[in-house]
Amino acid sequence: MAALLEVDHLRIEFPTRRGTLLAVDDVSFQIGEGEVLGVVGESGAGKSLTGTAVIGLLEPPGRIAAGEIRLMGRRIDNLPYEEMRKIRGKQIGAVFQDPLTSLNPLYSVGRQLIETIQTHTDMTPTRARARAIELLHEVGIPAAERRIDHYPHQFSGGMRQRVVIALALCVNPKLVIADEPTTALDVSIQAQIIALLKRLCREHGTAIMLITHDMGVIAETADRVAVMYAGRIAEIGPVRSVIKDAKHPYSHGLMGSIPKINDEKERLEQIEGSMPRLTEIPPGCAFNPRCPHTFDRCRIERPELMDTGVTRASCWLYANG
Amino acid sequence: MFAYIVRRALQSVLVMASVAFVAFALFQYMGDPINQMVAQDATLEQRNALRSVLGLDRPFYVQFLFFLKNLITGNFGFSFRVGTPVxxxxxxxxxxxxxxxxxxxxxxxxxxxxxxxxxxxxxxxxxxxxxxxxxxxxxxxxxxxxxxxxxxxxxxxxxxxxxxxxxxxxxxxxxxxxxxxxxxxxxxxxxxxxxxxxxxxxxxxxxxxxxxxxxxxxxxxxxxxxxxxxxxxxxxxxxxxxxxxxxxxxxxxxxxxxxxxxxxxxxxxxxxxxxxxxxxxxxxxxxxxxxxxxxxxxxxxxxxxxxxxxxxxxxxxxxxxxxxxxx
Incomplete structure (x- = not known):
């Protein structure tokens, strides 16, 4: 698979009065065409920031301090605003967490779809409207011809997220950044939305960067998964391998916290302690204070991603020799 | 929406009635208007006669209704100072x-x-x-x-x-x-x-x-x-x-x-x-x-x-x- 998106040694900093916070530290990964990459981790692990950086919408004072982001071989992290704007929506779509607040309450969904289509293509208003109705059909909104003129508040949460997906996919982008697309929804709706996103992207060959803290969603959807911890990638690899046979002690612990239906245990396993704040990341491996396998090297030297067989993990347990 | 407009309109009428009452009260509490209309040496009978001609001897609510009626018909009275219609x-x-x-x-x-x-x-x-x-x-x-x-x-x-x-x-x-x-x-x-x-x-x-x-x-x-x-x-x-x-x-x-x-x-x-x-x-x-x-x-x-x-x-x-x- 040719790499569609390449993120290379990405580093995101927040300058503050008490020094610079490193929110994303030396993160590298690739997404192939049509591939679904899941990104999991706790809140504050840097997964959303990484996604935001890819679409070029980091809010100042946050900034990309080092590294490169390339889309189809073209570097996009240092583009002028106007150049990047043309890529957003057209080549990289985005779906955010809260469908209730993602749509402008004052405009009909049709108007929001049409304006997005017309921004990126030179369709006539009539054709753009026809396309908008077609899109609403495609995301499973009944009576799309009528619903197109309705306002966001006239849709339920699940329906709104369908509209958001239609907006993200309306000019067939190569990649969709889906940042917690189901977190704000009812559990019963979540599966529908994920299935929809997955189906549409498969049909159009769109790659997804699926950011979530829900391992269940990842297991169902992703081809590969990247586990993030304290701004770094702890482990990255095919989804089956990471779930069944996680190599990094953190991802192993994370998988242990998923309830299994035929498990007799009363309590789920949990990882002791909590993720360090960005100001208090320990030297060496960021996970070392919580890790059951810590040895001297973990406290001094920072592990890079290294091969563990199928997956790649940043853990000294897998250092050659 | 129509009901809303009607409701708002009714509220407006209520507000206007209250303001009209305050405006009306001005007449009652800013001294006796008769004093400003008659000559200094007018007798009590002359004053009372003018009072009843102008309807100022009636209960205040009757006067208020007259005042309202005048307001609605655009009759705002005469200026005390220049004597022309307000x-x-x-x-x-x-x-x-x-x-x-x-x-x-x-x-x-x-x-x-x-x-x-x-x-x-x-x-x-x-x-x-x-x-x-x-x-x-x-x-x-x-x-x-x-x-x-x-x-x-x-x-x-x-x-x-x-x-x-x-x-x-x-x-x-x-x-x-x-x-x-x-x-x-x-x-x-x-x-x-x-x-x-x-x-x-x-x-x-x-x-x-x-x-x-x-x-x-x-x-x-x-x-x-x-x-x-x-x-x-x-x-x-x-x-x-x-x-x-x-x-x-x-x-x-x-x-x-x-x-x-x-x-x-x-x-x-x-x-x-x-x-x-x-x-x-x-x-x-x-x-x-x-x-x-x-x-x-x-x-x-x-x-x-x-x-x-x-x-x-x-x-x-x-x-x-x-x-x-x-x-």
Whole structure:
């Protein structure tokens, strides 16, 4: 698979009065065409920031301090605003967490779809409207011809997220950044939305960067998964391998916290302690204070991603020799 | 929506009735009007005779109903001071005040809104800081001081603009307008700025803080993520969402402009209703005072009604009810 998106040694900093916070530290990964990459981790692990950086919408004072982001071989992290704007929506779509607040309450969904289509293509208003109705059909909104003129508040949460997906996919982008697309929804709706996103992207060959803290969603959807911890990638690899046979002690612990239906245990396993704040990341491996396998090297030297067989993990347990 | 309008209209009627009562009470508590109508040496019988002719010996609620009836039929009584019908005096003065208020309101909106958007978008820019500093002056300096300072600079020192009056006016029917002559327009500039400066800075600061609020909203981030142009995001999506609070405040402020015109009109000897009101107070000319009160209240009520209807135009969430959302 040719790499569609390449993120290379990405580093995101927040300058503050008490020094610079490193929110994303030396993160590298690739997404192939049509591939679904899941990104999991706790809140504050840097997964959303990484996604935001890819679409070029980091809010100042946050900034990309080092590294490169390339889309189809073209570097996009240092583009002028106007150049990047043309890529957003057209080549990289985005779906955010809260469908209730993602749509402008004052405009009909049709108007929001049409304006997005017309921004990126030179369709006539009539054709753009026809396309908008077609899109609403495609995301499973009944009576799309009528619903197109309705306002966001006239849709339920699940329906709104369908509209958001239609907006993200309306000019067939190569990649969709889906940042917690189901977190704000009812559990019963979540599966529908994920299935929809997955189906549409498969049909159009769109790659997804699926950011979530829900391992269940990842297991169902992703081809590969990247586990993030304290701004770094702890482990990255095919989804089956990471779930069944996680190599990094953190991802192993994370998988242990998923309830299994035929498990007799009363309590789920949990990882002791909590993720360090960005100001208090320990030297060496960021996970070392919580890790059951810590040895001297973990406290001094920072592990890079290294091969563990199928997956790649940043853990000294897998250092050659 | 129709029910809403009817409800609002009924509320307005109630407000107007209350104001009319206050205006009516003026007659009751500002001394005995008979004293001002009869000669010093009139006998008690003569006074009582006049009292019963004018209906002033009846219970106050009967008098109030008569007063209401007169108001509704446009009969505002006669000015104590000049003896002409109040309706006629007001009609002569109304165009001057309304023209002043319209120009001041335009000034406030067309300077205030763009300045607010600019300072909201370029929060840390040098020009933004400058505008915010200047706006502090507008918010904090009293109107009469601003008026006097403007007169000092542009009328006395520079001699560019007249310091008082309306200049030449043209009569179109009953309406005397200063818009059509050069001196009329020149005479409008200073009073309009004086009157509108506070509102300008208020609207600017309001738009700015609303913009800052709205620009943080998820749908703005999402609009950017859809690759919309800055223009579409800032003006199409952000500005429109700031409009509801801005319309509310701007509407109230335009009502305020009519009321505050009193000070500006006094400073610039502007022959409008406010100036008339001040003169009326000096001469305890109660019919003029109470009519002015009722008229200003009427403007407030009408403006508020228009503002409420504008909400419907701006915000679709208020329009629904009929089409129930399908799930």
């Amino acid at each position: 309706a006629q005096i007001i009609a002569e003065r109304l165009p001057a005040t309304l023209e002043l208020v319209i120009v001041a309101a335009m000034f406030a909106l067309f300077i205030g809104v763009p300045a607010g958007v600019y300072t909201g978008l370029h929060r840390h820019g040098a020009l933004s800081r400058f505008m915010l500093t200047v706006s502090l002056i507008g918010v904090s300096l009293p109107t009469f001081l601003i008026g006097i300072l403007l007169i000092l600079i542009f009328a006395v020192l520079l001699g560019w603009l007249p310091s008082f009056g309306r200049g030449d006016v043209v009569n179109i029917g009953f309406w005397s307008t200063g818009f059509l002559t050069k001196s009329g327009l020149k005479a409008l500039i200073l009073p309009a700025i004086t009157l509108g400066l506070f509102q300008t800075t208020l609207i600017m600061r309001l738009v700015r803080s609303e913009m800052l609020e709205v620009l943080r909203a998820d749908y703005i981030k999402f609009a950017r993520a859809r690759g919309l142009t800055n223009r579409a995001v800032n003006f199409g999506h952000a500005l429109k969402n700031t409009l509801v609070p801005v319309i509310t405040i701007a509407g109230l402020q335009i009502g305020g402009l009519i009321a505050f015109a009193i000070i500006t009109e006094t400073v610039f000897q502007w022959p409008g209703m406010g100036f008339l009101f001040i003169t009326a107070i000096q001469f305890v000319d109660i019919p003029v005072m109470s009519t002015y009160l009722v008229l200003v209240a009427l403007f407030f009520v009408i403006i508020n009604l228009v503002v409420d209807l504008l909400y419907f135009a701006v915000d679709p969430r208020l329009r629904v009810e009929r089409s129930v959302s399908a799930h």
